[in-house]
Amino acid sequence: MKDRLEKIVQGALSQIESSEQLDKLNEIKIAYLGKKGELTSVLKSMKDVAAEDRPKVGQMVNDARAAIEKEMEKKKAFFERKLREEKIKSETIDVTLPGNVRRMGHKHPNSIALDDVENIFIGMGYQVIEGPEVEYDYYNFEALNIPANHPAKDEQDTFYITEDIVLRTQTSSVQVHEMEKGNLPIRMIAPGRVFRSDEVDATHSPSFNQIEGLVIDESATFADLKGTLAEFAKKMFGEATKVRFRPHHFPFTEPSAEMDVSCFKCGGSGCRFCKGEGWIEILGCGMVHPRVLEMRDIDSEKYQGFAFGIGLERIALLKYEIDDMRLLYENDVRFLEQF
Ligand code: DAH
Numbered sequence: 001m002k003d004r005l006e007k008i009v010q011g012a013l014s015q016i017e018s019s020e021q022l023d024k025l026n027e028i029k030i031a032y033l034g035k036k037g038e039l040t041s042v043l044k045s046m047k048d049v050a051a052e053d054r055p056k057v058g059q060m061v062n063d064a065r066a067a068i069e070k071e072m073e074k075k076k077a078f079f080e081r082k083l084r085e086e087k088i089k090s091e092t093i094d095v096t097l098p099g100n101v102r103r104m105g106h107k108h109p110n111s112i113a114l115d116d117v118e119n120i121f122i123g124m125g126y127q128v129i130e131g132p133e134v135e136y137d138y139y140n141f142e143a144l145n146i147p148a149n150h151p152a153k154d155e156q157d158t159f160y161i162t163e164d165i166v167l168r169t170q171t172s173s174v175q176v177h178e179m180e181k182g183n184l185p186i187r188m189i190a191p192g193r194v195f196r197s198d199e200v201d202a203t204h205s206p207s208f209n210q211i212e213g214l215v216i217d218e219s220a221t222f223a224d225l226k227g228t229l230a231e232f233a234k235k236m237f238g239e240a241t242k243v244r245f246r247p248h249h250f251p252f253t254e255p256s257a258e259m260d261v262s263c264f265k266c267g268g269s270g271c272r273f274c275k276g277e278g279w280i281e282i283l284g285c286g287m288v289h290p291r292v293l294e295m296r297d298i299d300s301e302k303y304q305g306f307a308f309g310i311g312l313e314r315i316a317l318l319k320y321e322i323d324d325m326r327l328l329y330e331n332d333v334r335f336l337e338q339f
Pocket of ligand 1: 169170171172212213250253283284285286306307308309310
Protein backbone atom coordinates (compact mmCIF):
# COMPACT_ATOMS: atom_id res chain seq x y z
CA MET A 1 0.00 0.00 0.00
CA LYS A 2 2.78 2.33 0.95
CA ASP A 3 4.54 1.67 -2.34
CA ARG A 4 1.38 2.19 -4.28
CA LEU A 5 0.85 5.55 -2.61
CA GLU A 6 4.42 6.58 -3.17
CA LYS A 7 4.14 5.74 -6.85
CA ILE A 8 0.99 7.79 -7.13
CA VAL A 9 2.64 10.76 -5.44
CA GLN A 10 5.73 10.48 -7.63
CA GLY A 11 3.60 10.26 -10.76
CA ALA A 12 1.60 13.32 -9.75
CA LEU A 13 4.62 15.37 -8.79
CA SER A 14 6.46 14.69 -12.02
CA GLN A 15 3.37 15.57 -14.03
CA ILE A 16 2.99 18.78 -12.07
CA GLU A 17 6.65 19.52 -12.57
CA SER A 18 6.45 19.11 -16.34
CA SER A 19 3.12 20.91 -16.79
CA GLU A 20 3.34 24.08 -18.78
CA GLN A 21 -0.08 25.64 -18.34
CA LEU A 22 -2.63 26.37 -15.68
CA ASP A 23 -5.19 24.25 -17.58
CA LYS A 24 -2.92 21.25 -17.39
CA LEU A 25 -2.81 21.55 -13.60
CA ASN A 26 -6.55 21.20 -13.50
CA GLU A 27 -6.40 18.03 -15.52
CA ILE A 28 -3.82 16.61 -13.13
CA LYS A 29 -5.98 17.55 -10.18
CA ILE A 30 -8.94 15.71 -11.64
CA ALA A 31 -6.78 12.70 -12.55
CA TYR A 32 -5.39 12.27 -9.03
CA LEU A 33 -7.72 13.97 -6.58
CA GLY A 34 -11.01 13.98 -8.48
CA LYS A 35 -13.97 11.69 -7.75
CA LYS A 36 -12.59 9.05 -10.03
CA GLY A 37 -8.97 10.02 -9.40
CA GLU A 38 -6.21 7.64 -8.43
CA LEU A 39 -5.93 8.72 -4.83
CA THR A 40 -9.69 8.60 -4.40
CA SER A 41 -9.73 5.03 -5.62
CA VAL A 42 -7.19 4.16 -2.93
CA LEU A 43 -9.53 5.60 -0.33
CA LYS A 44 -12.35 3.55 -1.78
CA SER A 45 -10.33 0.40 -1.35
CA MET A 46 -9.94 1.11 2.39
CA LYS A 47 -12.66 -1.40 3.12
CA ASP A 48 -10.21 -4.13 2.10
CA VAL A 49 -7.66 -2.94 4.65
CA ALA A 50 -7.59 -4.58 8.02
CA ALA A 51 -9.45 -2.48 10.60
CA GLU A 52 -6.41 -1.91 12.81
CA ASP A 53 -4.38 -0.64 9.85
CA ARG A 54 -6.99 1.76 8.68
CA PRO A 55 -5.91 4.82 10.70
CA LYS A 56 -2.36 4.42 9.52
CA VAL A 57 -3.31 3.93 5.91
CA GLY A 58 -5.75 6.79 6.17
CA GLN A 59 -2.97 8.99 7.45
CA MET A 60 -0.73 7.95 4.56
CA VAL A 61 -3.42 8.78 2.02
CA ASN A 62 -3.93 12.17 3.64
CA ASP A 63 -0.19 12.86 3.57
CA ALA A 64 -0.05 11.88 -0.09
CA ARG A 65 -2.94 14.18 -0.87
CA ALA A 66 -1.33 17.05 1.04
CA ALA A 67 1.96 16.53 -0.78
CA ILE A 68 0.25 16.66 -4.18
CA GLU A 69 -1.87 19.69 -3.22
CA LYS A 70 1.17 21.54 -1.93
CA GLU A 71 3.06 21.09 -5.19
CA MET A 72 0.01 22.07 -7.14
CA GLU A 73 -0.40 25.30 -5.18
CA LYS A 74 3.26 26.13 -5.74
CA LYS A 75 3.01 25.55 -9.45
CA LYS A 76 -0.25 27.46 -9.64
CA ALA A 77 1.34 30.47 -7.92
CA PHE A 78 4.22 30.19 -10.38
CA PHE A 79 1.87 30.28 -13.38
CA GLU A 80 -0.06 33.20 -11.96
CA ARG A 81 3.09 35.18 -11.36
CA LYS A 82 4.24 34.43 -14.88
CA LEU A 83 0.89 35.54 -16.35
CA ARG A 84 1.00 38.76 -14.37
CA GLU A 85 4.52 39.51 -15.51
CA GLU A 86 3.60 38.91 -19.12
CA LYS A 87 0.58 41.15 -18.75
CA ILE A 88 2.62 43.96 -17.24
CA LYS A 89 5.19 43.63 -20.00
CA SER A 90 2.57 43.84 -22.73
CA GLU A 91 0.86 46.81 -21.09
CA THR A 92 3.84 49.10 -20.72
CA ILE A 93 3.01 52.71 -21.58
CA ASP A 94 5.04 54.52 -24.17
CA VAL A 95 5.27 57.95 -22.59
CA THR A 96 6.68 59.40 -25.79
CA LEU A 97 3.43 58.75 -27.69
CA PRO A 98 1.45 61.90 -28.47
CA GLY A 99 -1.55 62.46 -26.17
CA ASN A 100 -5.19 62.40 -27.24
CA VAL A 101 -6.14 65.76 -28.66
CA ARG A 102 -9.02 67.22 -26.69
CA ARG A 103 -11.32 69.54 -28.55
CA MET A 104 -11.45 72.88 -26.81
CA GLY A 105 -14.69 74.79 -26.65
CA HIS A 106 -14.88 78.32 -27.97
CA LYS A 107 -16.54 81.40 -26.60
CA HIS A 108 -19.46 82.50 -28.72
CA PRO A 109 -18.82 85.84 -30.48
CA ASN A 110 -21.77 87.27 -28.54
CA SER A 111 -20.10 86.27 -25.27
CA ILE A 112 -16.75 87.73 -26.32
CA ALA A 113 -18.41 91.01 -27.29
CA LEU A 114 -20.41 91.06 -24.03
CA ASP A 115 -17.26 90.41 -21.96
CA ASP A 116 -15.61 93.34 -23.72
CA VAL A 117 -18.55 95.68 -23.14
CA GLU A 118 -18.87 94.64 -19.49
CA ASN A 119 -15.17 95.10 -18.83
CA ILE A 120 -15.19 98.58 -20.32
CA PHE A 121 -18.10 99.72 -18.16
CA ILE A 122 -16.91 97.93 -15.03
CA GLY A 123 -13.67 99.87 -15.55
CA MET A 124 -15.73 103.08 -15.44
CA GLY A 125 -17.37 102.10 -12.15
CA TYR A 126 -20.60 100.54 -13.43
CA GLN A 127 -22.37 97.60 -11.80
CA VAL A 128 -23.67 94.72 -13.93
CA ILE A 129 -27.34 94.03 -13.10
CA GLU A 130 -29.79 91.43 -14.40
CA GLY A 131 -33.55 91.62 -14.70
CA PRO A 132 -36.37 89.22 -15.61
CA GLU A 133 -37.05 88.18 -19.21
CA VAL A 134 -40.74 87.69 -18.46
CA GLU A 135 -42.01 91.09 -17.48
CA TYR A 136 -45.12 92.99 -16.50
CA ASP A 137 -46.33 95.27 -19.24
CA TYR A 138 -45.87 98.01 -16.67
CA TYR A 139 -42.07 97.61 -16.41
CA ASN A 140 -41.58 97.07 -20.12
CA PHE A 141 -43.80 99.96 -21.26
CA GLU A 142 -45.86 102.05 -18.82
CA ALA A 143 -43.11 102.96 -16.40
CA LEU A 144 -40.90 103.88 -19.36
CA ASN A 145 -43.40 106.45 -20.51
CA ILE A 146 -44.75 104.25 -23.28
CA PRO A 147 -48.51 104.73 -23.02
CA ALA A 148 -51.14 102.16 -23.88
CA ASN A 149 -51.66 103.28 -27.45
CA HIS A 150 -47.98 103.49 -28.40
CA PRO A 151 -47.07 101.75 -31.68
CA ALA A 152 -44.22 99.83 -29.96
CA LYS A 153 -46.90 97.98 -28.03
CA ASP A 154 -48.48 96.79 -31.23
CA GLU A 155 -49.09 93.06 -30.95
CA GLN A 156 -46.91 92.57 -34.01
CA ASP A 157 -43.83 93.49 -32.02
CA THR A 158 -44.55 92.10 -28.58
CA PHE A 159 -45.01 88.53 -27.38
CA TYR A 160 -47.86 88.62 -24.88
CA ILE A 161 -48.16 85.92 -22.26
CA THR A 162 -51.28 87.39 -20.70
CA GLU A 163 -52.84 90.79 -21.19
CA ASP A 164 -50.39 92.39 -18.78
CA ILE A 165 -47.40 90.01 -18.90
CA VAL A 166 -44.98 90.08 -21.84
CA LEU A 167 -41.61 88.76 -22.90
CA ARG A 168 -39.58 91.93 -22.46
CA THR A 169 -38.98 93.73 -25.73
CA GLN A 170 -36.14 95.82 -24.32
CA THR A 171 -33.71 95.70 -21.40
CA SER A 172 -34.89 99.24 -20.52
CA SER A 173 -37.27 97.45 -18.14
CA VAL A 174 -34.28 96.77 -15.87
CA GLN A 175 -33.89 100.58 -15.46
CA VAL A 176 -37.26 100.62 -13.73
CA HIS A 177 -36.39 97.74 -11.38
CA GLU A 178 -33.12 99.41 -10.46
CA MET A 179 -34.73 102.79 -9.77
CA GLU A 180 -37.39 101.04 -7.72
CA LYS A 181 -34.71 99.75 -5.31
CA GLY A 182 -34.30 103.35 -4.23
CA ASN A 183 -30.52 103.37 -3.94
CA LEU A 184 -29.05 106.49 -5.51
CA PRO A 185 -26.81 107.26 -7.28
CA ILE A 186 -27.16 104.53 -9.94
CA ARG A 187 -24.50 103.51 -12.37
CA MET A 188 -25.41 100.22 -14.02
CA ILE A 189 -25.43 98.21 -17.16
CA ALA A 190 -27.95 95.43 -17.69
CA PRO A 191 -27.19 92.88 -20.39
CA GLY A 192 -29.88 90.40 -21.40
CA ARG A 193 -32.10 88.70 -23.88
CA VAL A 194 -35.07 90.50 -25.39
CA PHE A 195 -37.93 89.26 -27.59
CA ARG A 196 -39.86 90.66 -30.51
CA SER A 197 -42.13 88.84 -32.90
CA ASP A 198 -39.93 89.55 -35.91
CA GLU A 199 -39.33 87.28 -38.86
CA VAL A 200 -35.82 85.80 -39.01
CA ASP A 201 -33.56 87.39 -41.60
CA ALA A 202 -29.97 88.61 -41.90
CA THR A 203 -30.59 91.47 -39.44
CA HIS A 204 -33.59 90.30 -37.39
CA SER A 205 -34.38 87.57 -34.92
CA PRO A 206 -37.31 87.04 -32.53
CA SER A 207 -34.78 86.87 -29.71
CA PHE A 208 -31.65 88.95 -29.43
CA ASN A 209 -29.54 90.65 -26.76
CA GLN A 210 -29.27 94.20 -25.52
CA ILE A 211 -27.12 95.99 -23.01
CA GLU A 212 -28.91 98.71 -21.16
CA GLY A 213 -27.05 101.50 -19.40
CA LEU A 214 -28.37 103.84 -16.73
CA VAL A 215 -26.70 106.55 -14.69
CA ILE A 216 -28.61 108.67 -12.19
CA ASP A 217 -27.04 111.20 -9.89
CA GLU A 218 -27.20 114.87 -9.01
CA SER A 219 -24.86 116.04 -11.71
CA ALA A 220 -25.25 113.72 -14.70
CA THR A 221 -25.37 115.78 -17.88
CA PHE A 222 -25.62 115.21 -21.60
CA ALA A 223 -21.89 116.02 -21.76
CA ASP A 224 -21.25 113.10 -19.39
CA LEU A 225 -23.35 110.87 -21.63
CA LYS A 226 -21.35 111.91 -24.70
CA GLY A 227 -18.01 111.54 -22.96
CA THR A 228 -18.89 108.13 -21.53
CA LEU A 229 -20.11 106.70 -24.82
CA ALA A 230 -17.21 108.22 -26.81
CA GLU A 231 -14.82 106.51 -24.40
CA PHE A 232 -16.73 103.24 -24.75
CA ALA A 233 -16.51 103.46 -28.56
CA LYS A 234 -12.75 104.02 -28.46
CA LYS A 235 -12.14 101.11 -26.13
CA MET A 236 -14.44 98.85 -28.13
CA PHE A 237 -13.46 99.73 -31.70
CA GLY A 238 -10.04 101.35 -31.40
CA GLU A 239 -8.54 104.66 -30.24
CA ALA A 240 -9.08 106.36 -33.60
CA THR A 241 -12.86 105.86 -33.41
CA LYS A 242 -14.90 109.06 -33.58
CA VAL A 243 -18.55 109.35 -32.56
CA ARG A 244 -21.46 111.51 -33.65
CA PHE A 245 -24.89 111.98 -32.12
CA ARG A 246 -28.02 112.40 -34.21
CA PRO A 247 -31.27 113.65 -32.62
CA HIS A 248 -33.81 110.86 -32.28
CA HIS A 249 -36.89 110.01 -30.24
CA PHE A 250 -37.36 107.52 -27.46
CA PRO A 251 -40.33 107.81 -25.10
CA PHE A 252 -38.20 107.37 -21.96
CA THR A 253 -35.46 109.89 -22.77
CA GLU A 254 -35.54 113.59 -23.51
CA PRO A 255 -33.56 114.72 -25.41
CA SER A 256 -32.77 111.46 -27.22
CA ALA A 257 -30.11 110.58 -29.73
CA GLU A 258 -28.64 107.79 -31.77
CA MET A 259 -24.90 107.42 -31.73
CA ASP A 260 -22.80 106.50 -34.76
CA VAL A 261 -19.15 105.50 -34.74
CA SER A 262 -16.75 106.34 -37.55
CA CYS A 263 -16.33 103.26 -39.73
CA PHE A 264 -13.40 101.35 -38.28
CA LYS A 265 -12.90 99.61 -41.62
CA CYS A 266 -12.35 102.67 -43.84
CA GLY A 267 -11.81 105.25 -41.12
CA GLY A 268 -14.72 107.36 -42.38
CA SER A 269 -14.06 107.71 -46.08
CA GLY A 270 -16.87 105.28 -46.99
CA CYS A 271 -16.70 101.61 -47.91
CA ARG A 272 -18.90 98.56 -48.50
CA PHE A 273 -18.89 97.89 -44.77
CA CYS A 274 -20.46 101.25 -43.81
CA LYS A 275 -22.48 101.32 -47.05
CA GLY A 276 -20.47 104.34 -48.19
CA GLU A 277 -21.59 106.39 -45.19
CA GLY A 278 -18.34 106.50 -43.24
CA TRP A 279 -20.50 106.08 -40.08
CA ILE A 280 -22.16 103.11 -38.42
CA GLU A 281 -25.07 103.42 -35.97
CA ILE A 282 -24.47 101.46 -32.78
CA LEU A 283 -26.80 102.62 -30.03
CA GLY A 284 -29.70 104.74 -28.78
CA CYS A 285 -29.35 107.07 -25.81
CA GLY A 286 -30.62 110.16 -24.05
CA MET A 287 -31.31 111.99 -20.81
CA VAL A 288 -33.80 110.06 -18.65
CA HIS A 289 -37.24 111.63 -19.11
CA PRO A 290 -38.33 113.50 -15.97
CA ARG A 291 -41.63 111.62 -16.02
CA VAL A 292 -39.73 108.31 -15.75
CA LEU A 293 -37.90 109.65 -12.69
CA GLU A 294 -41.07 111.04 -11.11
CA MET A 295 -42.91 107.73 -11.53
CA ARG A 296 -40.20 106.20 -9.31
CA ASP A 297 -40.45 109.07 -6.81
CA ILE A 298 -37.04 110.41 -7.78
CA ASP A 299 -36.93 114.19 -7.52
CA SER A 300 -36.26 115.29 -11.11
CA GLU A 301 -35.26 118.76 -9.91
CA LYS A 302 -32.44 117.29 -7.87
CA TYR A 303 -31.51 114.20 -9.89
CA GLN A 304 -30.74 113.76 -13.53
CA GLY A 305 -29.82 110.69 -15.47
CA PHE A 306 -28.75 109.38 -18.80
CA ALA A 307 -29.44 106.03 -20.41
CA PHE A 308 -28.36 104.08 -23.41
CA GLY A 309 -29.25 100.83 -25.15
CA ILE A 310 -26.76 98.82 -27.17
CA GLY A 311 -27.62 95.92 -29.48
CA LEU A 312 -25.14 93.19 -28.55
CA GLU A 313 -25.42 91.26 -31.84
CA ARG A 314 -24.84 94.45 -33.77
CA ILE A 315 -21.58 95.00 -31.90
CA ALA A 316 -20.49 91.38 -32.43
CA LEU A 317 -21.37 91.49 -36.14
CA LEU A 318 -19.41 94.72 -36.60
CA LYS A 319 -16.44 93.66 -34.56
CA TYR A 320 -16.02 90.36 -36.38
CA GLU A 321 -17.26 91.55 -39.78
CA ILE A 322 -20.04 88.97 -39.92
CA ASP A 323 -22.74 89.92 -42.38
CA ASP A 324 -25.58 87.62 -41.36
CA MET A 325 -27.03 87.58 -37.85
CA ARG A 326 -28.36 84.04 -38.34
CA LEU A 327 -24.80 82.74 -38.08
CA LEU A 328 -24.81 83.85 -34.44
CA TYR A 329 -27.77 81.61 -33.63
CA GLU A 330 -27.12 78.52 -35.72
CA ASN A 331 -24.11 77.56 -33.61
CA ASP A 332 -22.39 75.73 -36.43
CA VAL A 333 -19.14 74.58 -34.84
CA ARG A 334 -17.17 75.36 -38.01
CA PHE A 335 -18.28 78.96 -37.64
CA LEU A 336 -17.74 79.19 -33.88
CA GLU A 337 -14.26 77.67 -34.09
CA GLN A 338 -13.04 80.83 -35.76
CA PHE A 339 -13.32 82.92 -32.62
N1 DAH B 1 -34.77 100.35 -25.53
C1 DAH B 1 -34.40 100.92 -26.82
C2 DAH B 1 -34.72 99.92 -27.91
O1 DAH B 1 -34.89 98.78 -27.65
C3 DAH B 1 -32.93 101.25 -26.86
C4 DAH B 1 -32.62 102.43 -26.00
C5 DAH B 1 -32.63 103.70 -26.53
C6 DAH B 1 -32.36 102.28 -24.67
C7 DAH B 1 -32.33 104.81 -25.76
C8 DAH B 1 -32.07 103.40 -23.88
C9 DAH B 1 -32.07 104.66 -24.46
O2 DAH B 1 -31.79 103.31 -22.60
O3 DAH B 1 -31.78 105.74 -23.69
O4 DAH B 1 -34.78 100.32 -29.03
